[in-house]
Amino acid sequence: MDFKKFKRILSLIVKYGVFIVAFPTLAIVILRCPYIVPFLACDMCPVVDCPSKYHRREFVAFAIGYIALFRKDFCGWVCPYGTLNDIIYKIKRKFSKNTFKIPLELRLSFNFLKYVVFFFIIIAILNGNPRYYIPIHTSTLMTSIKLAFMTAGSAYYARLLLILVGLSLAIVVPRFWCRFLCPYGTAFQLIKKGVRKVKNEFKI
Ligand code: SF4
């Protein structure tokens, strides 16, 4: 097997392997994370059954090592939430090959929405990434999710709605969440643009 083929197979194993391993974390983050921005306050988070609380450093170290070694893009090849978007779109393609081209006006509105979400997230971070009310119950995942549904406050539902809308639109627009809503994705894009600009400026 040549190196190119090996690299391709390894990339797919990593992409879907990370997704399978991280799936319970994704479910907890979507349905139970009590912070506006997940992953930033894991050390003091009361959701003691969230794997991110204990394993995110290892994950970050693995992702950095893997990306550096194999020159892979985090969003395309590592992030389990991005893979979830891909899976949703692939399942849709099994049923319909029709593609949806986003009209320009809609694309501009989505781009605007992206920066509104990003701006809101920056404000939330500057305000200490507030924690909203959600019952912290360590039981089975399903029981805790049920309890959250019954008793959480409106901020919880607003965030959940945004996530569900993003995932639903990923059925018709590939990676809708990643392209137009994810604040981490927007931050990565802005960093990349900044680096490119500096490189062009100094002809590096
Ligand atoms: S440990 Fe807490 S803050 Fe971190 S991702 Fe999990 S639920 Fe969210």
Ligand code: SF4
């Ligand atoms: S844009 Fe966000 S959700 Fe999508 S792959 Fe990147 S970090 Fe993950």
